[in-house]
């Protein structure tokens with residue numbers, strides 16, 4: 049695999065070069081919110097690379113849109129027209145953080161088991177991830193506790209390091225190689241000093257991560273704490289707004305709805321959240337998760353126990369968004385720490 | 397089988413016959429349907445206990461068990477209780493109308509593993525729908541099973557589904573069939589009382605037996621307790637779980653009890669599998 053550099057001031061030129069062969073998505077700054085979107089003339093401005101440690105809305109929406117048509121139909125005449133995205137399209141995601149890329153590798157497992165999901169998988173196949181290492185993580189980041197790290201390139205196709213005036217770029221996969229070759233006229237060769245600067249940055253960035261959790265044994269412990277009264281304390285101030293799940297890069301739950309305009313209809317899926325009351329309410333009115341206590345327990349247990357039981361990996365990458373954006377400061381690390389503590393007490 | 401390349405696409409089916417099983421606000425209507433594209437039968441195969449998403453374009457789809465046994469050929473059957481949006485829209489349909497079917501989904505009763513055993517089914521209300529394919533499968537493969545006992549009850553005699561077939565079960569020699577209603581009514585010749593009490597009254601032996609129970613959650617709870625009292629091991633007791641569903645293929649998230657997705661790991665579970673998962677009884 050190869051490495052390159054380019055001048056940071058030439059970022060727009062670089063994205064322009066990419067756009068010749070790829071549909072390019074990058075972090076955009078719109079009304080103070082950083083969110084990935086298609087780079088378009090007249091659209092929101094590109095966020096500066098040091099404007100965001102992490103985007104407010106995770107780029108999961110690029111592979112799993114907030115609302116997505118599954119198929120269209122015309123009432124009365126029959127016939128169903130699937131709307132599956134083209135796996136052969138070429139999409140580049142520029143500036144994705146390592147944790148958000150890791151999240152794709154986690155939900156890959158769910159969208160791939162039993163009945164592979166062609167909507168997610170085709171987008172995944174067509175997408176090249178050009179990641180950006182974090183040099184100044186947020187105070188809520190804890191990626192190093194979940195097998196990741198601010199400069200982890202494991203789940204990227206191309207890894208970028210912001211070295212001040214220059215961006216260092218390293219290809220990780222063949223897909224990434226192919227992309228870099230397509231813009232090679234805009235890239236310069238890297239030197240050993242660049243590599244050294246990156247290595248220093250990696251060490252420094254990791255040392256800036258302030259929060260952590262020892263996840264060892266948590267998946268096995270949580271089911272035993274199902275009836276513990278502390279779930280009530282953890283959730284008593286929860287507003288049930290769902291932010292912690294909508295903004296979580298590994299949350300993948302959805303609803304399916306039909307929409308009809310005279311005779312033209314579509315069946316679509318849209319993000320849903322286990323923090324809402326209707327999510328599990330039966331048609332009889334019975335609800336197996338009637339209060340926020342059960343719903344908070346499910347959110348945490350799903351990520352830290354049920355998902356690892358099914359897929360062998362915790363469904364959290366430590367991006368910290370659920371902590372940062374919860375309006376009432378409910379903190380998943382805090383919940384996990386207290387869970388561990390309680391068990392120790394019971395065992396002792 | 398379902399369209400492997402896209403598990404969200406349903407088949408269109410035409411209603412061949414339809415009738416009401418029970419009256420009232422929560423009426424149950426049975427539909428016998430056939431695929432509009434008859435070539436679907438070349439790849440279709442389902443097992444007793446499997447489900448499908450049944451719906452109407454423009455309204456949506458809901459999960460129902462396929463209440464016909466695979467031994468009944470040329471059609472699928474669904475029995476639908478009128479509950480909300482989708483079920484109301486389905487109830488409006490008549491012979492010749494189309495609906496959609498996406499499936500078969502989920503696991504099934506391991507009727508092959510049960511060969512050589514005595515089968516006891518214990519149903520309540522609409523819960524007889526998933527038991528019907530088991531009963532008819534065993535009846536069609538009589539030599540493979542030691543015997544068949546059917547226990548079925550509902551609130552009143554008008555709420556019993558599949559009445560004509562129940563007459564058959566009662567009159568046929570190879571099957572033992574006991575019916576019950578919750579409260580006394582005129583000219584009712586069978587048991588009066590709740591299904592868990594009927595079970596104790598009949599007291600089937602656990603010897604070489606498999607008990608399968610479906611019905612309202614409270615009924616399942618007490619039936620299971622009583623089966624244990626009668627000496628059934630958790631491995632000998634089977635049930636189905638129900639939860640709200642959207643995708644039916646283990647993706648949309650909502651149907652889980654603990655780490656088990658009811659749509660994918662279930663809906664059929666042995667009591668041994670779920671007895672330590674409190675959410676299964678929530």
Ligand SMILES: Cc1cc2nc3c(=O)[nH]c(=O)nc-3n(C[C@H](O)[C@H](O)[C@H](O)COP(=O)(O)OP(=O)(O)OC[C@H]3O[C@@H](n4cnc5c(N)ncnc54)[C@H](O)[C@@H]3O)c2cc1C
Nearest residue numbers: 329330331333458459460461476477479480481482483639
């Ligand atoms: C594995 C499985 C197998 C099943 N098999 C069968 C079967 O064989 N036969 C059968 O009849 N059913 C079966 N069900 C149940 C069936 O799926 C539901 O009754 C059905 O989904 C109701 O859908 P609906 O669209 O009519 O209700 P909806 O309108 O979709 O209900 C949606 C929501 O609206 C509200 N709502 C609507 N109506 C009511 C109401 N009357 N009371 C309170 N709230 C309401 C509730 O919030 C409910 O959650 C099965 C379910 C599962 C999971």
Ligand code: SF4
Nearest residue numbers: 296364365367368370
């Ligand atoms: S659970 Fe919280 S910290 Fe973990 S990935 Fe989701 S939003 Fe990020």
Ligand code: SF4
Nearest residue numbers: 286287289290292374
């Ligand atoms: S973000 Fe906070 S308040 Fe909102 S649902 Fe999540 S835990 Fe509850």
Ligand code: FES
Nearest residue numbers: 644648649651659
């Ligand atoms: S119904 Fe979607 S996961 Fe089970």
